[in-house]
Amino acid sequence: MLKVELLMKSHVFLGNAAIIFLLITIVAIKKGNVGVSRVYALVSSVLLGLCSLFGGYWYIRYYPGVRNLLKVSEWSWAHRFFMETKEHVFFQVFLLSLFLTILLFRENDEQALRLASRVAWLTIGTAVLVNVFGHFVDLGISLILATHGG
Numbered sequence: 001m002l003k004v005e006l007l008m009k010s011h012v013f014l015g016n017a018a019i020i021f022l023l024i025t026i027v028a029i030k031k032g033n034v035g036v037s038r039v040y041a042l043v044s045s046v047l048l049g050l051c052s053l054f055g056g057y058w059y060i061r062y063y064p065g066v067r068n069l070l071k072v073s074e075w076s077w078a079h080r081f082f083m084e085t086k087e088h089v090f091f092q093v094f095l096l097s098l099f100l101t102i103l104l105f106r107e108n109d110e111q112a113l114r115l116a117s118r119v120a121w122l123t124i125g126t127a128v129l130v131n132v133f134g135h136f137v138d139l140g141i142s143l144i145l146a147t148h149g150g
Contacts, residue, residue, distance in 0.1 A: 007058050012134070014051035018044040018097070019127050025100070026120045034108045037116070041104050045097040048127070052094050055134075069144045070137075078140030082133040090130050096123040 021044040028037035063083075070079045100119045103112060 004058065004062050007054055007062075008138075011051055011054040011058060012131070014047045014054065015127060015131055018047035018051060019124055019131075021047065022097070022100075022120050022124050022127070025104075026117055029104075029113050029117045029120070032113075034104065034113070038101070038104045041097070041101040041116075041120070044123075045094070045101045048094045048097045052090060055090065066141050066144065069148060070140055073140070073144050075140035075144060078137050082136045086130055086133045086137070089126065093123060093127045093130060096126065 021040045025037045025040040025044060028034075028040060067079060067083075070076060096119060100116055100123060103116050103119065107113075107116075
């Protein structure tokens with residue numbers, strides 16, 4: 001497996017794993033198990049941080065090589081809409097997960113736990129959106145490389 005493929009598979013795996021940990025965090029909050037929710041929220045933040053690092057490295061190191069092909073192809077909209085949106089939204093996922101973790105470690109009253117649950121759902125929704133957008137960009141890149149012998 002090529003280095004770039006391993007990098008991207010790791011990036012996607014870490015993001016999806018973080019989503020699973022966020023779902024478990026919500027379950028723990030609903031059951032009133034603040035200690036467990038803190039651990040899972042912290043793990044999701046670490047996973048999303050690593051996901052951002054891996055994705056950022058790929059974006060800086062490998063994406064410029066295919067971006068120009070993508071921008072002049074019939075899939076140019078994949079870059080113009082999906083990648084441009086990802087560029088502005090991805091870091092919000094990490095920041096939301098950090099906010100969730102800090103909130104759970106600092107507060108454990110009823111109101112704070114309701115807010116934490118809502119922040120976790122917002123983080124999941126944003127992460128899923130970024131994930132789906134990434135798949136559109138990946139599809140566009142794969143089709144362009146297939147037609148250009150890459």
